[in-house]
Amino acid sequence: MTKEEQIAALRSEPWRETLRKSMKNKERTDIPRVHMNELDATYRSHNKEEVNTGLTAEQAQQEAKRCLDCPNPTCMEGCPVSINIPTFIKNIERGEFLEAARTLKETSALPAVCGRVCPQEKQCESRCIYTLKLKKEAVGIGNLERFAADFERESGNISVPEVAASNGIKIAVVGSGPAGLSFAGDMVKRGYDVTVFEALHEIGGVLKYGIPEFRLPNHIVDVEIEALRLMGVKFVLNCIIGKTISYEDMHTDGYKGIFAASGAGLPNFMDIPGENLIGVMSSNEYLTRVNLMDAANPETDTPVLQGKNVAVIGGGNTAMDSVRTARRLGAERAIIVYRRSEEEMPARLEEVKHAKEEGIEFLTLHNPIEYIGNERGRVVQMKLQKMELGEADASGRRRPIAIEGAIETLDIDEVIVSVGVSPNPLIPRAFQGLEVTRWGTIIVNEESMQSALPDVFAGGDIVRGGATVILAMGDGRKAAAAMNDYLQSK
Amino acid sequence: MNKIVSKEHFSENVIKLEVEAPLIARARKAGHFVMVKVGKTGERIPLTIAAADTVKGTITLVIQTVGGSSKKLCALNEGDYITDLVGPLGEATHIENFGTVVCAGGGVGVAPLLPIVEALHKAGNRVIVVLAARSKDLVILENQMKANADEVIVMTDDGTYGTKGLVTNGVESVINREKVDMCVTIGPAIMMKFVSLLTKKYEIPTVASLNTIMVDGTGMCGACRITVGGKTKFVCVDGPEFDAHQVDFDEMILRLGAYKEIEKKD
Ligand SMILES: Cc1cc2nc3c(=O)[nH]c(=O)nc-3n(C[C@H](O)[C@H](O)[C@H](O)COP(=O)(O)OP(=O)(O)OC[C@H]3O[C@@H](n4cnc5c(N)ncnc54)[C@H](O)[C@@H]3O)c2cc1C
Ligand code: FES
Numbered sequence: 001m002t003k004e005e006q007i008a009a010l011r012s013e014p015w016r017e018t019l020r021k022s023m024k025n026k027e028r029t030d031i032p033r034v035h036m037n038e039l040d041a042t043y044r045s046h047n048k049e050e051v052n053t054g055l056t057a058e059q060a061q062q063e064a065k066r067c068l069d070c071p072n073p074t075c076m077e078g079c080p081v082s083i084n085i086p087t088f089i090k091n092i093e094r095g096e097f098l099e100a101a102r103t104l105k106e107t108s109a110l111p112a113v114c115g116r117v118c119p120q121e122k123q124c125e126s127r128c129i130y131t132l133k134l135k136k137e138a139v140g141i142g143n144l145e146r147f148a149a150d151f152e153r154e155s156g157n158i159s160v161p162e163v164a165a166s167n168g169i170k171i172a173v174v175g176s177g178p179a180g181l182s183f184a185g186d187m188v189k190r191g192y193d194v195t196v197f198e199a200l201h202e203i204g205g206v207l208k209y210g211i212p213e214f215r216l217p218n219h220i221v222d223v224e225i226e227a228l229r230l231m232g233v234k235f236v237l238n239c240i241i242g243k244t245i246s247y248e249d250m251h252t253d254g255y256k257g258i259f260a261a262s263g264a265g266l267p268n269f270m271d272i273p274g275e276n277l278i279g280v281m282s283s284n285e286y287l288t289r290v291n292l293m294d295a296a297n298p299e300t301d302t303p304v305l306q307g308k309n310v311a312v313i314g315g316g317n318t319a320m321d322s323v324r325t326a327r328r329l330g331a332e333r334a335i336i337v338y339r340r341s342e343e344e345m346p347a348r349l350e351e352v353k354h355a356k357e358e359g360i361e362f363l364t365l366h367n368p369i370e371y372i373g374n375e376r377g378r379v380v381q382m383k384l385q386k387m388e389l390g391e392a393d394a395s396g397r398r399r400p401i402a403i404e405g406a407i408e409t410l411d412i413d414e415v416i417v418s419v420g421v422s423p424n425p426l427i428p429r430a431f432q433g434l435e436v437t438r439w440g441t442i443i444v445n446e447e448s449m450q451s452a453l454p455d456v457f458a459g460g461d462i463v464r465g466g467a468t469v470i471l472a473m474g475d476g477r478k479a480a481a482a483m484n485d486y487l488q489s490k
Numbered sequence: 491m492n493k494i495v496s497k498e499h500f501s502e503n504v505i506k507l508e509v510e511a512p513l514i515a516r517a518r519k520a521g522h523f524v525m526v527k528v529g530k531t532g533e534r535i536p537l538t539i540a541a542a543d544t545v546k547g548t549i550t551l552v553i554q555t556v557g558g559s560s561k562k563l564c565a566l567n568e569g570d571y572i573t574d575l576v577g578p579l580g581e582a583t584h585i586e587n588f589g590t591v592v593c594a595g596g597g598v599g600v601a602p603l604l605p606i607v608e609a610l611h612k613a614g615n616r617v618i619v620v621l622a623a624r625s626k627d628l629v630i631l632e633n634q635m636k637a638n639a640d641e642v643i644v645m646t647d648d649g650t651y652g653t654k655g656l657v658t659n660g661v662e663s664v665i666n667r668e669k670v671d672m673c674v675t676i677g678p679a680i681m682m683k684f685v686s687l688l689t690k691k692y693e694i695p696t697v698a699s700l701n702t703i704m705v706d707g708t709g710m711c712g713a714c715r716i717t718v719g720g721k722t723k724f725v726c727v728d729g730p731e732f733d734a735h736q737v738d739f740d741e742m743i744l745r746l747g748a749y750k751e752i753e754k755k756d
Binding site for chain 1: 513514517527531532533534558559562573574575576577578579705706708709710711712713715716717722727741744745747748749
């Protein structure tokens with residue numbers, strides 16, 4: 001059966017036909033979108049409680065009714081892993097929440113995570129018929145995904161996927177971010193003996209050290225990790241592939257396939273004067289201190305600067321996470337400084353909305369050109385170049401151009417630089433024979449994720465540069481299928 | 491979790507721990523370091539691997555108690571476990587036969603200097619070690635150095651042992667006496683700065699091993715960044731050793747004080 005036929009077959013199941021006919025399309029499209037429940041902005045900006053509190057079952061079913069169960073579900077084309085979106089949503093509508101969760105898990109390894117952090121407005125929801133044709137707010141696909149995944153977890157009826165009998169073949173995974181975790185899950189299901197090696201002392205990659213608790217609570221990630229453990233995946237922490245164990249050692253130890261999912265860990269700086277002053281740091285440093293090391297908690301040993309006037313440079317998710325964290329750590333002014341306009345910001349819409357509600361200031365069309373320090377080497381001011389938008393560049397976004405002579409200064413006592421990351425160079429350096437691009441990303445065959453070394457497959461940010469959780473997961477799945485084929489054909 | 495198999499006091503504030511870490515013992519080279527975290531709420535701190543035993547599968551760490559984190563580590567005893575230990579990190583020391591090498595170490599820098607002295611000596615260099623301390627009871631590893639060096643010169647600030655004077659006086663006395671091809675210095679930033687200024691005057695290539703603040707130690711955060719020859723470098727992945735004459739020590743000294751004012755409870 002082709003994918004289209006499969007979608008059609010599921011759609012024509014009797015229960016689904018009946019459900020479709022139970023309400024007129026006009027009635028469905030008249031229902032306004034159900035909005036996510038969230039904590040009060042003033043309250044939440046002083047603690048790390050999760051901002052979104054989820055939909056109730058009634059709200060979820062109401063929202064699910066809006067979905068027209070289209071014969072040609074374009075939303076699925078917007079999903080990097082082609083989740084069967086109408087099937088899971090119609091299951092919610094009819095109250096079969098566990099079945100909805102099961103549908104999600106067929107294609108997504110971490111639905112509770114993706115429901116929270118995917119840029120849905122750029123993916124599935126941008127291809128929803130409500131957006132494309134009806135010019136109304138899209139069906140809340142992300143919110144519904146989260147609802148189904150949370151329902152399953154909270155019900156205690158988590159379905160642990162079936163695992164094939166062991167084939168005894170050893171597989172190593174480098175890195176425990178979303179790419180590594182989804183790969184590990186798919187390989188263990190196929191009967192492989194999977195070990196995940198993680199450089200840090202926690203499993204989860206960016207999900208743990210980067211994305212804050214108020215957006216993605218650690219316990220949500222831990223449940224997924226626990227499920228992998230139950231399926232037989234082994235985790236080795238504090239082990240750096242290429243340092244603690246070399247590529248050659250892995251062969252000696254009997255690993256037949258390696259999946260490199262080491263992420264894009266290297267923070268970019270802008271190379272402007274004063275960037276090494278005290279108080280200027282990368283978002284990776286700031287978020288690692290607060291999230292991985294829990295530095296804001298007086299009971300821990302790791303310190304973190306808690307500035308009163310904090311500028312965060314950048315307009316991506318990492319910038320939003322940093323600025324909202326600074327607010328929570330007591331910043332009176334927490335400011336996003338971004339060189340383009342709000343329209344070009346790569347951050348998820350919801351993060352921008354939440355940030356504004358929490359009193360974050362947005363200084364768009366400004367670009368830092370220098371930081372100024374005091375006699376103790378601490379940053380006290382920044383110089384900003386005002387910008388305007390010119391022609392569109394290769395990325396399709398309008399290029400920011402400096403307005404000559406328009407320079408401002410701003411008093412600040414902490415700067416968090418969030419202008420992107422580069423691939424972690426450890427693996428490319430340690431694995432002789434890997435091919436890399438000039439940005440340092442590993443070159444793979446796009447279909448199979450296989451690298452120039454036949455036993456090494458790669459995916460996630462180490463292949464794409466800074467990308468998204470869902471793409472990283474999708475790579476993990478693709479690589480697992482291809483590595484399985486490769487090993488079985490040997 | 492890594493077990494401590496032995497513990498020894500070198501002086502009141504300097505402790506040697508031998509820790510089970512077979513993979514690290516196998517992979518490490520002179521100049522490498524590890525990140526250590528004690529307890530669930532502990533901080534990640536870098537420590538140089540002073541020695542390794544591949545047969546026993548252990549590495550040796552020499553710790554001087556300075557802040558809360560090193561105290562926590564030093565409070566552990568034989569049989570206890572270190573919660574998290576990862577390595578070996580950094581680039582290994584570049585070892586070759588340079589000729590005559592002066593190795594100048596002070597304070598916390600003496601322990602990480604030992605494996606470098608050993609390796610240089612093995613490579614056929616004439617190795618002269620200058621050990622500096624405030625006073626006699628703070629002089630450590632003198633015997634271990636003697637076993638691996640052609641000469642050990644001890645300098646104390648107060649003259650209670652060896653020669654009275656600073657590490658730079660010791661280094662300069664060697665330079666005045668014989669041809670020195672290379673210098674390695676490890677110690678407090680201010681000490682390395684002055685050693686570097688001295689050897690620059692005599693145009694002797696000098697390597698300094700830098701102990702900046704670190705968080706992950708794997709190149710992920712940039713907390714360890716410094717300026718070398720006008721360019722920003724990450725000490726944990728590009729170093730820890732750099733051409734001392736190119737290092738902006740003044741900036742490094744300021745950056746080391748970044749958290750002085752918010753040092754948490756001990
Ligand atoms: C603050 C922040 C917010 C983000 N928000 C979003 C969002 O809202 N939505 C979204 O879709 N995406 C978001 N992203 C991007 C997303 O997190 C990444 O694209 C995704 O995590 C990449 O997954 P990965 O598995 O490739 O790598 P990572 O998650 O980076 O994991 C790589 C892991 O490998 C480990 N590692 C590296 N080298 C080695 C080695 N040699 N040996 C052993 N282990 C190693 C690392 O320690 C790390 O744990 C965000 C990123 C950040 C930093
Ligand atoms: S310690 Fe984080 S990059 Fe060096």
